[in-house]
Amino acid sequence: MFFASDNTGPAHPKVMEALARANEGYAMPYGSDTLMDEVRARIRDIFEAPDAAVYLVATGTAANSIALATLSQPWQTIFCTPEAHIQQDECNAPEFYSGGAKLTLVPSDHAKMTPASLRSAIAVEESRGVHGPQRGPVSITNVTERGTVYSVAELNALCDVAKQFDLPAHLDGARFANALVSLNCTPAEMTWKAGIDVVSFGGTKNGCMGVEAVIFFDPKHAWEFELRRKRGAHLFSKHRYLSAQMLAYLTDDLWLDLxxxxxxxxxxxxxxxxxxxxxxxxxxxxxxxxxxxxxxxxxxxxxxxxxxxxxxxxxxxxxxxxxxxxxxxxxxxxxxxxxxxxxxxxxxx
Missing domain, CATH: 3.90.1150.10 (Aspartate Aminotransferase, domain 1)
Incomplete structure (x- = not known):
């Protein structure tokens, strides 16, 4: 009767078997392993995004924080709900990795922001010239921290507001698979087709030992993310152990089954x-x-x-x-x- 969190459960046996196989012999480090080549190809195929830049880190905090830092400047503010994962559970990591960007909390209903509440929050900023924070990314958590799920239509509407202000949109997908099967849609429909620029694609809470993917749908952000990941101490040397988990997770739709x-x-x-x-x-x-x-x-x-x-x-x-x-x-x-x-x-x- 263990309902404390989905990250307290065991890793799936197929993930552990993949780790054991990856432990045999030698592999190039830092994401140059052949397993990672297959991970990139599979994620691009799953998301219908052949040009996407795909990276792996070990924690959701790193995935969200480094991705948001890549999309923001220290003098900007990131728009999210009071219940957002990056507000409640990241110990100010987004502010740290971005070099000081703040969070602006958008009023929510059942942990979900609305287009109206988001537009109002964005409109307030950049009203004080050099003295106030400048507008930065919009961050959406799906599944929310209250167990609710944004529909595809809701995601489209929020991203439309962000685009009206020329702001990028980030999707915190620590429970991406849970939201996806709840909505019965495709990964593309829940991300780039809705207007999402970057998604953290979670594995740890859904049967992996510890791996998250960061997917930029515009590869122009790739090099900056790579530099920030290294500088932030989240580039694994023995990267094959991340790759092996993610590859097992994606094989035969295990991620959806779990x-x-x-x-x-x-x-x-x-x-x-x-x-x-x-x-x-x-x-x-x-x-x-x-x-x-x-x-x-x-x-x-x-x-x-x-x-x-x-x-x-x-x-x-x-x-x-x-x-x-x-x-x-x-x-x-x-x-x-x-x-x-x-x-x-x-x-x-």
Whole structure:
């Protein structure tokens, strides 16, 4: 019953087998390995982007932060929601890697910005001449940190606003596969066809040991990203171990299969919890993350039984057993139906 995060689950056996194979013999370093050549080709094919520049790093923080630094200047501001991954979970890394670009928080509804809220936030900037921050990239998190998913139409509308101001658009895709299978669209439709300039294509939360791809659809950004990745200490010498993971992840659509599993696990969890009187959801779950509330007594039953998840209100130690506390639950690809059903039964009491 481990719903703390999808990055707490195991790497898929096919990924581990690929790492073992990659460990045999010798390979050129720094991304010059033959496995990386195949990764580039497959990602370009999957995204229908034959000219895309494709790179690998080991963490989502590096993928997002170095990509945004490549698209921004230190005197600019990056537009994102208050719930965005780069705002809540990156410890100011985007500001650090960009040399000082700030974040402007765009009002959101269920963790999603709207074209109107984005346009208003952009319009406010560049109103004070040299004294204020200049407009920079728009960053969109999909799946959002609240488990909601931007539709293709919503992505198109946000990118249209960005283009009206001549601003690039970045997609934080730590859970890219989960969003994609939820939308039942193509990777191209969710990225460059919608107006996205760069995407971080996540693997770590979806069955890899630790690898993320950064994909620039305009290769003019390639050399600067390479320099920033090296300068930022994220160019792996033994790069083949990143390549091997990503290649296994892409082979036979493993990445899609694992995302379908985690989304299905969360859907089963959601159906079970919705049948319990007194359980309420903060947001309608679209992928593999849920926020739901139930009694403190129910939370104690779960914790006593060894369940792992986050209590969002962080006041489990209170006295009122009936007080409703919110849980954040994230399903990974390896979650079993038995563990899901046991979790629901303990909430029910």
């Amino acid at each position: 995302a379908r599993r985690s989304n299905a696990a969360n859907a089963r969890l959601t159906r079970g919890l919705k049948q319990i009187e007194g359980v309420s959801f903060l947001h309608e779950p679209d992928a593999n993350i849920s926020f739901a509330g139930w009694s403190r007594a129910g939370h104690h039953r779960l914790h006593d039984a060894g369940a792992a998840y986050y209590v969002w209100d962080d006041n489990l130690a209170g006295d009122d057993p009936d007080e409703v506390l919110t849980a954040r639950m994230v399903a990974d690809w390896s979650m079993t139906e038995d563990n899901i059903d046991r979790f629901v039964d303990l909430v029910r009491g």
